[in-house]
Amino acid sequence: MPIATLNFHNKLMKKLLFVISAPPYSSKRGTAQLEAAMVAAAFDAEVSLIFRGDGIWSLLPEQNAQQVGQRSFAKVLQALGDYEVDQLYVCLDSLTSRGVEAADLMQAEGLDLAAQQQLLAEQDAVIGAAL
Amino acid sequence: MNFVLAVHGAPHSSNSGEHAIGFAKAAMAQGHHIERVFFYHDGVLHGLSSQVAPQSENDLCKAWSELADHGIELAVCIASAIKRGVINAEEQARYERTSHTLAAGFELVGLGQLIAGIQHADRYIEFPQ
């Protein structure tokens, strides 16, 4: 059963997980997901994000999005910290299959597939942006 | 039970709309409540007033209109919408465009309405692209 926490105002804080499974600059859905996560945090939801599949490319450091006339994903990701959204996860299986090491990426906690099943089960809602 | 439905796919390139409409009708028939249908990403195109449905196919516009007549809120994400040219009269004036394109029965809302809806409802069901 999902665990809900009572905040000061006696309102149920729902647990919302945002899934980013698309790469950053072609689909543009990842940025939209980050914005939704920030709105959710502002509404007192308990927010986490997971990057899986080609979504993991969002976490490559030193992206220079100005080159293609877009906002840098990293900048938007940094703004999440201002909203106290710090539960960022990345799928370890997706990293392995792409030959990427967690150490090469921006900060996110690695989860194996079993841990992801557990994470999903704990949520009140899972918001995706599948292509 | 109270549902929020999210439509992410556009009318003629996905089944997102058909699935959401089928679900909404069945839910209402069972006495459930639809908190709102939230159109996001390419799903905002369901709210485009200028589209013309092919004759031999389901008229999604008509289906949405019927749901709106039953009191279901058709909430279109304003950020996704204006990028794609789905604008109401207010946005038309604000951005000095030649026409407004939001179909009757739909309204432009912020992302907060998605989140508020999820917090208030019992279930969030998403129909992807």
Add this chain to the structure above:
Amino acid sequence: MTLHLVFNLQGLESCLQRRHPAEPIVLLGDGTYALSQSDIECFMLREDAAARGITSNGKNIHGIDYAEFVELSTNHNPVVSWAD
């Protein structure tokens, strides 16, 4: 308990990797094509399979309509959609 909605074959692959065997799956849209290559126990939206010419006589496949889809969603949470 989580309910998984699967909308295509890529989504099914991603779902199966992250799903507990007890958690039910509903195949919808192009997800119904999975029935021709697997007899995984699941629900499928009958009208989507029929539209695509997919028939399944497998004992493990339970055809449902929208009313049953709604019922499944009232009995499970969260409801997770998979399309990639």
